[in-house]
Amino acid sequence: MSRAGHTQKGMIKMDELIQVQNLTKIFKSGLVGGYFTTAVDDISFDIHKSEIISLVGESGSGKTTVGRLILRLLKPSLGKITYEGIDISTLRGKKLKEYYKHVQGIFQDPFASFNPIFKVDRVFDLLFDSYLKDKVGKKNDLIVESLEKVGLNSLDILGKYPHQLSGGQLQRILIARTFLLDTKLLIADELISMLDASTRVDVLNILGNLRDKEKMSVLFITHDLSLGYYISDTTMIMYMGNLVEFGKTKLVFDNPLHPYTRMLLSSVPEIGRKWKKSELEMKRGEVPIGGCPYFDRCPLAMDVCRKKPILKELEKDHKVACYAAEGVKSDDSIPVGKSHNS
Amino acid sequence: MAKLLDVKDYKVYYQTLKGQVKAVDGVNFFVNEDEVFGIAGESGCGKSTLGNSLIYLKAPMRYAGGSAILDENDISKFTDERMRKMRFEKISIIPQFAMDAMSPTKKIKNIVVDLVKEHDKKMSEKDIIDLAIERFKMIGLSGNVMNMYSIELSGGMKQRVVMVISTLLNPRILIADEITSALDVSSQKFSVEMLEEFKDKQFVSSVIFITHDISVLYQIADRIMIMYAGHVVEIANTEDIVSKPLHPYTKLLISSLPKMGIQFSQKQLIGIPGYPPNLLNPPKGCRFYDRCPLRIDPQKCQNEIPPLVEYSPGRYVACWAYTKGNDKNG
Numbered sequence: 001m002s003r004a005g006h007t008q009k010g011m012i013k014m015d016e017l018i019q020v021q022n023l024t025k026i027f028k029s030g031l032v033g034g035y036f037t038t039a040v041d042d043i044s045f046d047i048h049k050s051e052i053i054s055l056v057g058e059s060g061s062g063k064t065t066v067g068r069l070i071l072r073l074l075k076p077s078l079g080k081i082t083y084e085g086i087d088i089s090t091l092r093g094k095k096l097k098e099y100y101k102h103v104q105g106i107f108q109d110p111f112a113s114f115n116p117i118f119k120v121d122r123v124f125d126l127l128f129d130s131y132l133k134d135k136v137g138k139k140n141d142l143i144v145e146s147l148e149k150v151g152l153n154s155l156d157i158l159g160k161y162p163h164q165l166s167g168g169q170l171q172r173i174l175i176a177r178t179f180l181l182d183t184k185l186l187i188a189d190e191l192i193s194m195l196d197a198s199t200r201v202d203v204l205n206i207l208g209n210l211r212d213k214e215k216m217s218v219l220f221i222t223h224d225l226s227l228g229y230y231i232s233d234t235t236m237i238m239y240m241g242n243l244v245e246f247g248k249t250k251l252v253f254d255n256p257l258h259p260y261t262r263m264l265l266s267s268v269p270e271i272g273r274k275w276k277k278s279e280l281e282m283k284r285g286e287v288p289i290g291g292c293p294y295f296d297r298c299p300l301a302m303d304v305c306r307k308k309p310i311l312k313e314l315e316k317d318h319k320v321a322c323y324a325a326e327g328v329k330s331d332d333s334i335p336v337g338k339s340h341n342s
Numbered sequence: 343m344a345k346l347l348d349v350k351d352y353k354v355y356y357q358t359l360k361g362q363v364k365a366v367d368g369v370n371f372f373v374n375e376d377e378v379f380g381i382a383g384e385s386g387c388g389k390s391t392l393g394n395s396l397i398y399l400k401a402p403m404r405y406a407g408g409s410a411i412l413d414e415n416d417i418s419k420f421t422d423e424r425m426r427k428m429r430f431e432k433i434s435i436i437p438q439f440a441m442d443a444m445s446p447t448k449k450i451k452n453i454v455v456d457l458v459k460e461h462d463k464k465m466s467e468k469d470i471i472d473l474a475i476e477r478f479k480m481i482g483l484s485g486n487v488m489n490m491y492s493i494e495l496s497g498g499m500k501q502r503v504v505m506v507i508s509t510l511l512n513p514r515i516l517i518a519d520e521i522t523s524a525l526d527v528s529s530q531k532f533s534v535e536m537l538e539e540f541k542d543k544q545f546v547s548s549v550i551f552i553t554h555d556i557s558v559l560y561q562i563a564d565r566i567m568i569m570y571a572g573h574v575v576e577i578a579n580t581e582d583i584v585s586k587p588l589h590p591y592t593k594l595l596i597s598s599l600p601k602m603g604i605q606f607s608q609k610q611l612i613g614i615p616g617y618p619p620n621l622l623n624p625p626k627g628c629r630f631y632d633r634c635p636l637r638i639d640p641q642k643c644q645n646e647i648p649p650l651v652e653y654s655p656g657r658y659v660a661c662w663a664y665t666k667g668n669d670k671n672g
Contacts, residue, residue: 058526058527058528058529059497059526166617196384196385196554197384197554197555197556197595197598197599197613198384198594198595198598198613198614199613199614200598200600200613201598201599201600201611201612201613202612202613204600204606204611205606205610205611205612208606208607208610223526223527224527225527225602226599226600226601226602227600229600229602229603229604229605230600230604230605230606230611231605231606249605250605253602263528264527264528265602267527267528267530267531268527268602269527269530269531269555269557269558269560269561270557270560270601270602271556271557271560271584271596271599271601272560272584272585272601274560274561275531275534275535275561277535278531278532278535
């Protein structure tokens, strides 16, 4: 394993596992000429050891892209990601393999993660073939033990085809793999979105136990705020490629400071609390270049918002990128157009 | 309140090579006029099959018994020809994955005009287009949408277009099948509000809202029906279902939902151990028996299907713990 926590800035605590610095990803679309989409726009954050950090955003916010960048499935356009102090873009060969042992991804659709024509055992076989050659002797015991850790009985699982198992069982099998690999960071991208309510929380609890017992970290990517609240230590709210609010989960949810976070929280369907009738959401019809990404929809937009606010720590462990939240006042509130959000 | 739709002992099976999958197996419920009736359950419980079968009983779905009376007509026994007349005019659906429901090679305008002409030959093309544009505007879409192809629209816009098309002829009942499932929270709220507005404006009388998400139903439904493995386990008004559930399944389901204010580090929620039964060969008795922590009368629970009884006025539950004959058993 590589040395922990040395960085060029020299002032970083020892327990950072991943550091994301000024990460930017721009996609080019179209064959000729084409246009550019900034999916991730200059974001920085750390993932600590034994931390569950949720990355919350709506579809198109860039949250999945962040996960894919950390998994090296995409190359950053700007900025870098370090793992235990080493820039992951420099990893090659054995080092890269080592990285994938420590950083694993699990995605939304469990049925797409398994090859339907092979038995599920294959996902374990592949592991032992490429990562765990030295442990082949104890293969069976290790598999049984890892399945037990995620609450599965190997007799119900091994020898079956993916279609014979439920989505919840398949996701747990993938989590079981991380025990075998001694994974340090799990990128869980909408891991439980396709699972039923009655099995969802069990999978979440497994993540909680992974953190507490195995000291694993999880980047929990989700659009579901209530799930993020339940399981994570830290919450990041992402909007159009930008981190707009970032902090300890309880602080972000109990005292949301960004107007976007507030809007999201008020839209969460909850038992025991009826939705307030929303005011027609207005769109100004413009996002000023270099301005606040939420300008278009923000009820509090001011002239100063034409320049993009940066994340500022407004209370301990709670950062927000919003002038209004900072207390900047301005008389020039900007009228909103009459059209609906589309 | 008058009953608009009355469904009795209704059964829909899937014909497969291995036999019949009893996806909807003797359900009883009714939908009142001017109400939102929610149907909730896990995947595979039969809720979507139920909704779809009321609209279009397409193979491999097969009608296997019972009745579904809409305005004094038993639509479950209608021929395809007669049902064609009912569909869209009396009973309509916003299908699951509505976003993919529109032909990509036709302009929205043509889809709308073709569909309406099929049903109401008196309306002129101009009237149809005007009506559609009026409705589009109501939900914040510009009339230009009419000249676009479905692939030019975003997911949220498509959903709204389908919503407008489905209700264009003011059907009595609209079945909304998982319309919020693929959406972000802010769009979920928007869709639900749109549906409420359509109901207020009398474009539809009643809505059957099918979803796996009880917290969304809490926002919109007047009454909720909980299904499990092809059976109805409980029906009650929304407040009773969420705050005083009767059936052990409903209780466990509600308690397993993450709520704001509860964190793993303070209080661990628990799911429901086990899995629903295979409906190709369902168990003889209560279908929840395997996972049930109560099993009030194990012998009976395992061997006899509990009937849906009216436990108190308006509250229906199918569990041996709540049947009169079982009082003496405990």
